[in-house]
Amino acid sequence: MSGPKGPGNSSMIHRRYVFGLLLRLWVNFAGGVAILFVILYFALSRPLPGDYAGVFHALHNLSPFLRPILAVSVLVYALLACGSTSAVCVYILHKVVGPLYRMELVLDQYRSGAPTRTVSFRHDDQAQPLAQAFNLWIGTLRRDRQRWLATMMDAERHCLQDEATCRAKMEEALRKITGDMARYR
């Protein structure tokens, strides 16, 4: 499974991360089943009485006796496996959800008009192309902004000459900026 590729060929979610996640889950499930086996082994491995009648009665009455033991052992398995799997899920998935949460904060900050810094995630975080794409967008906007301001300031320099030239150059600059902005849709 290879997802869409980002700039610099870095994938959204690394295969190594997915395999690590699956491996941890399998180990968890295997641990749960092993615990279930150990409980049932100890419940079933008690030696049967020596005489014929004793063995008959022991085996005959074993099924009702085992019913609550089986229920409790399955409950212990479920609780332990659910607990450890939940911990693994939370621990592992935060490497995907953490960057998304961080990006949400950055986007909120951007919308509020506060200065936006370049976004970078921790090296072991997934979804790295998201930060690269956001930085690319903000970088493009900043370059455009600088170009438009430079165009306006260039027009202002002509105000040292006569008023009519100044106004003409300013209007020319405005037309240039308007044309430049046409790419935004």
Added chain:
Amino acid sequence: MKTPFLKPRPGRIRYVSPRFQGPMVLAFSAIIAIGGVIFWKLVDAEFQRVFPLAAIQGHYTFGSAYDIGRDLLARHLAGLFLGVVLAGSALMLLLVAITRHGIGKAVDSLRASADGDLSTPTDTGPIGKFDRFGEHIDAARSDTFASLMKIRSETTALAAGGISPEEFRLRWDELKQRIRRIAP
């Protein structure tokens, strides 16, 4: 003499998104619980059948009940493990696919924004977390687009002429301030 106090580094918060991590934890727990219930029902039914059958057979060549139930227990434990592993892995791979799709759409949307497309919706997918994330991106793009359109209409109006020099100068300075506020 004061002893230098080293402030411990704050721990990283792991439970970041209850909307995403919570349902995932519940889904995996449900798989484990359902597997456990099926195992319990099947093994209980087998125990009810196997031990009374062994009791009436009469040839007691075994030392414990484990010797009788070993094979069925091994079979059902293997079944439980395989069932839970397969269902858990399928869920995990589905989650990875949805995450890749959601993040991929968000990345595509941001790249399209860099190319000037600020109006096509991000469409990150049906999962709540990604849907909300897509809305965040779209809101930022929409704000930027509105701001750029205001600037564009102002540049068009100013370039059209017919404005007094005083008013032109005033609006020119305001326009510069407005442009400075893009991606601060």
